[in-house]
Amino acid sequence: METEFITITDYCINYNIEPTFINLLEESGIITLTIINTExxxxxxxxxxxxxxxxxHYDLQINIEGIDAIRHLLQKVSQMQEEIRDLKKQLRLHES
Known part of the structure; x- marks a missing residue:
């Protein structure tokens, strides 16, 4: 069975990331972590x-609040793009 998770410890070691950063993302509701056997x-x-x-965060030096704002705006843009695609489909149906 292929694993569906990676430990935060392994991720942080492999990518040289502070575990506190990932914990802050979780506390802010930006990501969701799963606890299995206290890990x-x-x-x-x-x-x-x-x-x-x-x-x-590390390359552009954006804080957690900024990341949350960017995430929210990117979700809005994605929703609007989907809405535009749907409206274009409806327009094509009415044109034919």
Whole structure:
């Protein structure tokens, strides 16, 4: 069976990240961690998001509040793009 999680400890060691940063992301509700036998894990499905947040924080020096704001704005943009696609489909249906 393939694992669906990676320990926060392993992730932090492999990517040279402070565990406190990941804990702050969790406390802010930006990511969700799973606790198994007192060890914190992140699901593999969230790794892409986590890598974005690591980039924002360590490379661009954006704090947790800024990351949360950027995340919110990116979600809004994505929702609007989806709405535009749906409206274009409806428009094509009415044109034909």
């Amino acid at each position: 914190k894990y992140i699901s593999l499905t969230q790794l892409n998001e986590l890598e974005k947040y690591v980039h924002f």
